[in-house]
Amino acid sequence: MTVSRTQRQTKTRTTALACLGLVVGMTALAFAFVPLYDLFCKATGYDGTPLRGTAASGPASQDRMVVHFDTNVAPGLPWRFQPETPQIEAQLGATQTVFFRVTNTGTAPSTGIATFNLQPGLTGGYFVKVQCFCFNEQTLQPGETMDFPVVFYVEPGIKADSNTRDLTEMTLSYTYFASKNGQPQAALAAPTRTRPN
Secondary structure (H helix, E strand, O other), X not given: OOOOHHHHHHHHHHHHHXXXXXXXXXXXXXXXXXXXXXXXHHHHOHHHOOEEOOOOOOOOOOOEEEEEEEEEEOOOOOEEEEEOOOEEEEEOOOOEEEXXXXXXXXXXXXXEEEEEEEEOHHHHHOEEEEEXXXXXXXXXXXXXXXXXXXXXXXXXXXXXXXXXXXXXXXXXXXXXXXXXXXXXXXXXXXXXXXOOO
C-alpha cells in the first residue's frame, strides 16, 4: 500500500502541531508551577512555610515549644536586623507577639523586603502567623530604626502528629533583601547573619 504525498504531508503537519502543542503546554505548566507550589506550601505548611490565620480560638495546651528567632540581611542592604529576644518558650495554642528591630546603617534611604522560613520543615503546618511584616516593602531613611511585630501561635496538634510530637524546638528565620518593585533582589552571596548585641 502506497501513501500519497498529500497523506504524508497531513501526517507530518499533524505530528508537528502535536509537538508544538506539547511544547506550549509544558512551557505554560513550567510558568504555572511556581505560583501553584507557593499556594500549596502556604495552604499546607509544607517545607517550613508557616500558615496564615486569625488569633488562636481553641484552648491552649500545657505543652510548650521553644521558638528560636534567626535574622539575616543579604549583602548590599546596609541594615541591622535583630529580634527583641533570641528565643521564647511558647505555650501551644496561645498567641505570642515578638518584635523585630530594623535599622538602616547606611548613608542613603534604602528599601528592603523580608522573606521567611521555618525549620524543621515539618513544623510549618502547625505554626500560624496572625500578623507579620514579611513580604511588605519597608523603606528606611539613613539611621532610621523601626520595630515590627510578628504575632503567631503554635497549634497544639503538633504534639498529636507522630512526625512532630517529639520535637521541642523550632526556628523561625527571616532574611531581609534589597527590594525592587516589591520583589526581593537576591544576592549571589549568602546572607549575613546578624545577632543582638
